[in-house]
Amino acid sequence: MFFVDTIELEGLGNRSYLAGGEQTAVAVDPPRDIDRVLAAAARRGVRISHVVETHIHNDYVTGGLELARTTGAAYLVPAGARVSFPRIPVSDGDTADIDAGVTLTAMATPGHTPHHTSYVLHAAGSPVAAFTGGSLLIGTVGRPDLVEPRLTEQLARAQHASAHRLTTDLPDATAVLPTHGFGSFCSSAQSEGDASTIGKERAGNAALTADVDTFVADLLAGLEDVPAYYAHMGPTNAAGPAPVDLTPPAQADAEEIAARLEAGEWVVDLRNRIAFAEGHVAGSFNFEADGKLATHLAWLIPWGKPVTLLAESAGQLADAQRELVRVGIDRPAAAATGSPDRWLREGEPPASFPRSTFAGLAELGADRVVVLDVRRDTERAGGWIEGSVHIPVHELHHRLGEVPEGTVWVHCAGGMRAAIAASLLDAAGRDVVAVDDGFDSATDAGLPLISG
Numbered sequence: 001m002f003f004v005d006t007i008e009l010e011g012l013g014n015r016s017y018l019a020g021g022e023q024t025a026v027a028v029d030p031p032r033d034i035d036r037v038l039a040a041a042a043r044r045g046v047r048i049s050h051v052v053e054t055h056i057h058n059d060y061v062t063g064g065l066e067l068a069r070t071t072g073a074a075y076l077v078p079a080g081a082r083v084s085f086p087r088i089p090v091s092d093g094d095t096a097d098i099d100a101g102v103t104l105t106a107m108a109t110p111g112h113t114p115h116h117t118s119y120v121l122h123a124a125g126s127p128v129a130a131f132t133g134g135s136l137l138i139g140t141v142g143r144p145d146l147v148e149p150r151l152t153e154q155l156a157r158a159q160h161a162s163a164h165r166l167t168t169d170l171p172d173a174t175a176v177l178p179t180h181g182f183g184s185f186c187s188s189a190q191s192e193g194d195a196s197t198i199g200k201e202r203a204g205n206a207a208l209t210a211d212v213d214t215f216v217a218d219l220l221a222g223l224e225d226v227p228a229y230y231a232h233m234g235p236t237n238a239a240g241p242a243p244v245d246l247t248p249p250a251q252a253d254a255e256e257i258a259a260r261l262e263a264g265e266w267v268v269d270l271r272n273r274i275a276f277a278e279g280h281v282a283g284s285f286n287f288e289a290d291g292k293l294a295t296h297l298a299w300l301i302p303w304g305k306p307v308t309l310l311a312e313s314a315g316q317l318a319d320a321q322r323e324l325v326r327v328g329i330d331r332p333a334a335a336a337t338g339s340p341d342r343w344l345r346e347g348e349p350p351a352s353f354p355r356s357t358f359a360g361l362a363e364l365g366a367d368r369v370v371v372l373d374v375r376r377d378t379e380r381a382g383g384w385i386e387g388s389v390h391i392p393v394h395e396l397h398h399r400l401g402e403v404p405e406g407t408v409w410v411h412c413a414g415g416m417r418a419a420i421a422a423s424l425l426d427a428a429g430r431d432v433v434a435v436d437d438g439f440d441s442a443t444d445a446g447l448p449l450i451s452g
Contacts, residue, residue: 002102002123004177005040007031011294011323012060013183017131018044019121021099026050027067028119028131029179032244032326034063034070050096050104052076054133054179055116056083058146058230059186060326061241076106080115085240090117101125109135109166111159112142112186114151118166120174129175130198136163137181138196141207145223146186146230156216163207172199185227185295224376225394229298229327236328244325248317252308252334254345257281265306265333268297270320273419277434279340279350281310286423289316291416298327299394300420306333313337353426357437361409362445372403372410374421375439379413381452385442393417400428411435411442 007016009031017028018040025046030037041048048071051064055078065085068075076096079089092108101124109118112134121129134142141163144155176196180186202208207215252260261267261283269276270289280286287297289311301307309332311317317335324332336343340350361371371385374393384390391399393412408425412418415436422434443449 002099002121002128003044004121004129004175005044006177007036007040008182009060009326010183011292012326013181013185013187013292013295014060014179015177015182016179017177018048019098019102019129019131020044020046020049021102023047024049024099026052026096026098026104027064027073028052028177029054029057029133030063030067032061032063032066032241033246033322034067037063037067038070047071048073050074050076050098052090052104052119052131053078053081054118054131054135055113056081056234056237057186058233059180059184059227061233061328062237063241065240066243078106078115078117081113081238083238083240092117107166107169109133109162111135111144111155111162112180113147114155114158116142116162118162120170127170127174129177130166130170132166132176132178134178134180134186135159136166136176136201136205136207137178137187138176138193138201139205140181140187141205141219142178142180142186143223144219146226146234153216153220156219157212159219160207160212160215163201163205167198167202167208170198172197172202174198176201183292185224185230222378224378225392227295227299228394229303232303232328242330245331246318246321246325248314249309249321249332249335252336254343254348256334257308257310257336257343258345260306260308260334265308266301267308267310269310269423270316271310271312273415273434273436274355276419276423277353277355279352280423281340281343282351283427284310284423285427286419288416288419289320293320294323294327294329296393296417296420297324298329300397301329308332308334308336310343311335311337312339351426353422353432353434355434355436356409358411358435358439358442358445358447359437361411361435362447366409366447369433370404370406370408372408372421374410374412374417383449383451385411386448386450393421396421396424400424400430403430407431407433409433409435411437411439413439
């Protein structure tokens, strides 16, 4: 008997796993908020005997070290990873007994990082699942450009070889259980589907259907920008992350919120973009709690800048804190809950800006306003509105001076990033209209498009 439980980290687009038998289990690539893993083990009635890392992560802070300390589990980390804490170094072929008839075997699969290691779960002597981390993903592979630019092509070639090793050494029915690929920027492309096997990947994964030169050329050509906060994740994980503190932050009143804004700190409103546009604290930024908060806020905020969170409820605030500790934003400087009438000083009016659609832009005339496209380069390459200005949202805070004078109609692909950008422009004193619409509607509206 064996089990595998998946722990979803939807905001980051990752997965962690708990796997084992009747009494003991292994945690694979655990998140920093380890209470989720402990709860999964409690539901199964098992003790966590091992914690393993497939690699030193670049997109989130691991909970592995703290989980091993808390449970007394053996902490297995690839031998090639340079770390500053005690661990059991793992090399290719090493095995660990997890439970009766359940074992784990390390398989070197370099590519995402030079030291990357996958783990094959055996039950009754047969391979049943492969925890592939950032190596073989569903329909794609982990990106090879997060370690060192000079190593990128070498690691891309290693990804190709590692994918072939996995499919050569493992039977077709083996489940493929990656950490990345469900929206994570550690994936070289968006994964297709929710589950896979070695056989399915052999038939459709580009790393296994294309020759190495074609695969590498296509992989490198399709890489997106690297989120800025990734630069801090690897060093934090190599040093050994501190335990998290998820207790509620200090509450700020209207005077303190105003003072923090005047000091140049970030005040982040977590409410949905409709509510924010209708009324908010002038100078605050809108990062929707349900809109990949951790990725976008950590990407845009100057690292180490104090942040105050404004939330509709204590629950929304707690969820945001949990997301943010996963990317190293450990403690909000302050917080407030409720609505703008509680966050504004007496007599101070809320700020607001209009929302519209691509049809509204077409009716007005795109040539009469500044149209700002905040999508990523690869998205814009598929087509853009004639005459529009292009500044990806993650660059906008540092490039506000490049936005031409006039009323700015800002759009992305669906509305959420446009709302972030609109809040940045609004805080800078610009007249802005947030286009809350899917980009496909631009064609339907009759706006002139340029093909990439």
